[in-house]
Ligand SMILES: NC(=O)C1=CN([C@@H]2O[C@H](COP(=O)(O)OP(=O)(O)OC[C@H]3O[C@@H](n4cnc5c(N)ncnc54)[C@H](OP(=O)(O)O)[C@@H]3O)[C@@H](O)[C@H]2O)C=CC1
């Protein structure tokens with residue numbers, strides 16, 4: 700059975716570009732529209748990826764009846780309002796990581812998606828790496844035995860002008876941007892929630908965003 704899904708791309712930045720290139724390899728996926736705050740950005744993006752309709756507002760994209768599912772590739776702080784916008788227009792939604800800034804925002808969008816029976820997912824792509832899928836399978840089969848400790852880490856040297864990483868107002872900081880990957884890995888290994896969390900790290904002096912962190916999760920299995 701082949702399914703056809705018509706995608707709308709909300710935000711025409713760096714990762715949206717990579718995502719659309721990836722979608723070209725997916726059978727049945729068609730990108731029918733894109734939107735940027737700036738029409739010329741949307742048009743350039745549209746020309747690059749052969750997208751028929753380009754909008755200069757996110758609202759217009761979400762209201763487009765030709766769109767089945769909206770991919771949200773804007774900044775961390777905008778994921779929540781943009782997910783709400785797409786859900787309001789009864790679109791399925793795939794949101795870049797982190798899906799929201801906090802639990803309250805997440806609960807809100809999950810509740811609306813459930814109520815409207817719409818698909819909602821965080822684009823935590825590492826969950827689908829073949830190696831990760833294999834580890835999960837081995838764990839489920841009990842082949843690796845009881846796990847006592849998981850160590851996972853990720854680091855990045857971000858450029859000084861990478862505003863979305865360094866500015867608090869844009870949802871900056873390492874934890875939300877890349878710390879989320881090792882934490883997601885741990886949550887893939889254990890089904891249980893941590894009973895205790897201990898974190899230490901460093902906060903930048905100018906913007907108060909986390910520069911690095913070490914997090915210990917105590918999980919009772
Ligand atoms: N899954 C993955 O591997 C990756 C995921 N990401 C995630 O994707 C998201 C976007 O990252 P990335 O593509 O690097 O970001 P970009 O800096 O390319 O910005 C993405 C879009 O956000 C909007 N935007 C940018 N700056 C502002 C601003 N100051 N105010 C309002 N809107 C703004 C723009 O939308 P417009 O086009 O309308 O102007 C822009 O196209 C992040 O949440 C990040 O965590 C990022 C990299 C890798």
Ligand SMILES: O=C1OC[C@@H](O)[C@H](O)[C@H]1O
Nearest residue numbers: 714796855857864876877
């Ligand atoms: O998800 C990500 O992975 C790669 C990094 O470049 C980027 O900042 C981050 O958002």
